[in-house]
Amino acid sequence: MSLKITDECINCDVCEPVCPNKAIFQGIEIYEIDPALCTECVGHFDQPQCQQVCPVDCIPLDPDHAESDAQLRVKYQRLVNADGPLKT
Template identity: 80%
Template sequence: MSLKITDECINCDVCEPECPNGAISQGPDIYVIDPNMCTECVGHYDTPQCMEVCPVDCIITGVEESREVLEERYRIISGQKVA
């Protein structure tokens, strides 16, 4: 797991369309991030776009993952050959 949305989420709807992997969706109470789809925007952007647009800074690092792990997940999600 990389990023996580905390209970401070106000359901403002700005993070979901920013995720290039489709990892963010509406949960029962707040938005949630699918840890199997989140690459912290590795492969797309230099910084996590959801964190950039969140007006209440409720998106945090859950369990830190190395850049290599995030890059491998990006390659799997995007259909690129995994080394």
């Protein structure tokens, strides 16, 4: 699954720079996650980095974008192959 940022977000700016896929961006009111880019850090880290650094625990799985581990790995490979190696 992709992750999502809930309205409990306090715009602390710690999640965006740790995202290896650049899936996190500043939305109109809070940070948001692009589900097309989010791999839950599969291919980069064992745990989603945004969840690890979030001080208010506002980044759950997004049930509207369910993906298996295999699907996340395919997405990771597609992203890496399309853009070259992603910076971690």
